[in-house]
Amino acid sequence: MQIKYITMVAGFIATGLLVKIAMNTSDIKTKLNVVTGKVTVLEQNLANVKKEVEQVKQIQSLLIQTDRKLVLSQADRQCLIKNIYHEAGVEPLEGKIAVAQTTLNRVKSKRWKDTICGVVHQRAQFSWTLSTKKKHENPKGKLWKESVKAAEKFEEGMRVKGLKDAKFYHTDYIKTPRWADSSKVITQIGQHIFYSEDAKS
Numbered sequence: 001m002q003i004k005y006i007t008m009v010a011g012f013i014a015t016g017l018l019v020k021i022a023m024n025t026s027d028i029k030t031k032l033n034v035v036t037g038k039v040t041v042l043e044q045n046l047a048n049v050k051k052e053v054e055q056v057k058q059i060q061s062l063l064i065q066t067d068r069k070l071v072l073s074q075a076d077r078q079c080l081i082k083n084i085y086h087e088a089g090v091e092p093l094e095g096k097i098a099v100a101q102t103t104l105n106r107v108k109s110k111r112w113k114d115t116i117c118g119v120v121h122q123r124a125q126f127s128w129t130l131s132t133k134k135k136h137e138n139p140k141g142k143l144w145k146e147s148v149k150a151a152e153k154f155e156e157g158m159r160v161k162g163l164k165d166a167k168f169y170h171t172d173y174i175k176t177p178r179w180a181d182s183s184k185v186i187t188q189i190g191q192h193i194f195y196s197e198d199a200k201s
Helices: 002-062 076-087 093-108 116-120 132-136 142-155 178-182
Strands: 063-065 159-160 166-171 184-189 191-198
Touching: 002 178, 076 093, 076 116, 076 142, 093 116, 093 142, 093 159, 093 184, 093 191, 142 159, 166 178, 166 184
Parallel strands: none
Antiparallel strands: 063 159, 166 191, 184 191
């Protein structure tokens, strides 16, 4: 009888230990899953950081600071900012500077008007100028502030490498315009493909 009792007690103890071990194992697995999840998140964050660093490097390789500073009239400055905003508001800084640079390149060409406002509002050049509402609105918000900042940097001499001959551009999601057939592709920045006046070789 005593042996049977001892056996039962031993059985209960063993069962309790097994249950405790199982609970501990389950707890360890749960904690391990949590740690694994955190490691995965950290790896994803690291990958995102690396991607952002590469993007910054790419931007830095495109943008250069020159001594070609501008002194614009208030009217021309506003025309430039509005053109950047409507043409490249959603583009990164290099895309905004590229549009500003193309606008100025036209000012320097005899083919267009000799002021920024003249170029921007020249007939059938920039689609947003066909909208009376857009022409007379006073934009606000994040994209407008970024456009103002881009115009300031452009006035201070910031330029995009390789765009000194850029006179035209269009977005990559539209059908290629007819004029592009007689123009030479320079590069693509963001969603815009830039062209020079040179005929294709």
